[in-house]
Amino acid sequence: MLQRKFDKIVQEHYPNAMDAKDTSIHYLGLMQNDHNINVSRVLMATSVCSDDINVPSTTFFNVLFGPFILGGLGGLPFAGITGMTAFAHHIPDEGTAFIFYGPHIGVTHDGELGKMYRPRQEETGNSCGALMLALSRLQDENYKPTISENDYQQMKLEESLLPYRNEFVDSENPQKAITDTAYKIIDQKVHEYVKACKNEFSVDKVALLGGVVINTDYGLDDYFDARNFQVVDLKSL
Numbered sequence: 001m002l003q004r005k006f007d008k009i010v011q012e013h014y015p016n017a018m019d020a021k022d023t024s025i026h027y028l029g030l031m032q033n034d035h036n037i038n039v040s041r042v043l044m045a046t047s048v049c050s051d052d053i054n055v056p057s058t059t060f061f062n063v064l065f066g067p068f069i070l071g072g073l074g075g076l077p078f079a080g081i082t083g084m085t086a087f088a089h090h091i092p093d094e095g096t097a098f099i100f101y102g103p104h105i106g107v108t109h110d111g112e113l114g115k116m117y118r119p120r121q122e123e124t125g126n127s128c129g130a131l132m133l134a135l136s137r138l139q140d141e142n143y144k145p146t147i148s149e150n151d152y153q154q155m156k157l158e159e160s161l162l163p164y165r166n167e168f169v170d171s172e173n174p175q176k177a178i179t180d181t182a183y184k185i186i187d188q189k190v191h192e193y194v195k196a197c198k199n200e201f202s203v204d205k206v207a208l209l210g211g212v213v214i215n216t217d218y219g220l221d222d223y224f225d226a227r228n229f230q231v232v233d234l235k236s237l
C-alpha cells in the first residue's frame, strides 16, 4: 500500500522514475538485447554516495560482478583515474564494463524532498546528507570550502558545486536542484575518467547508466530517474 503511495509521490517530482526492479529488468534487457552484451560477463562499478541507504540501490544489478566502488560523499567518483584504471583491469575476458552512477535524494510520504525516514529512527533525516550540508553552507554567499585532509571529500564536493551555486540556491526547490547539479558533475567526471583510461580496458565496450537514486522508506523499493544510458565504444573516443 505504502509502496503504491510512493509511486505517486515520486512520479510528481520525477515523472520518468522507475522502481528498482523495473530499472534492473529494463537496463539489463537493453544491454543484452539491443547491445549484444553477455550479462554474465559484466563487471559493475558504482559512483554513488557512501551512505548506507544506497547499498540496496546498487543491488538493482546484483546479477553482475562487483561493484568496484568509485564513489564517495555525494556520489562523486573520488577513486579518480587510478580507481577507473584498476576497474578497467578487472573486467572479465570477452566481458563488458558497466558503470552505475549518480547522486541520491530522499523523499518522505508527505512528499518532502531531501529527507527520509531511516531505519529505526522516529524523525526524518537528510538524504543526501552530504549534499544537504553543502546546500546549507553554500546558501551563505560568502562561504568558501577549505580543502582539508580530514574532511577531503565533503570539501571537494562543495568546491565542485560552488561554480554552479546560482543554479540551486535560488531555485524553487533547492534540494532537488542541488541534486541535479551533482548529477551533472558526476556525469562529467565519469565520462572524463573513462576517456582518460580508454587504453586500460581490454574490452571494447563500456555501458554507462547515470541518474538520480530516489530513496523512500526503509524496506521499500528505491526508485531511479535515469538521465543517461549509453554503450560507449572505447575505440571511438
Ligand SMILES: [Zn+2]
Pocket (backbone or CB within 6 Å): 049, 050, 051, 073, 074, 075, 104, 127, 128, 129, 130, 131
Ligand atoms: Zn549521500
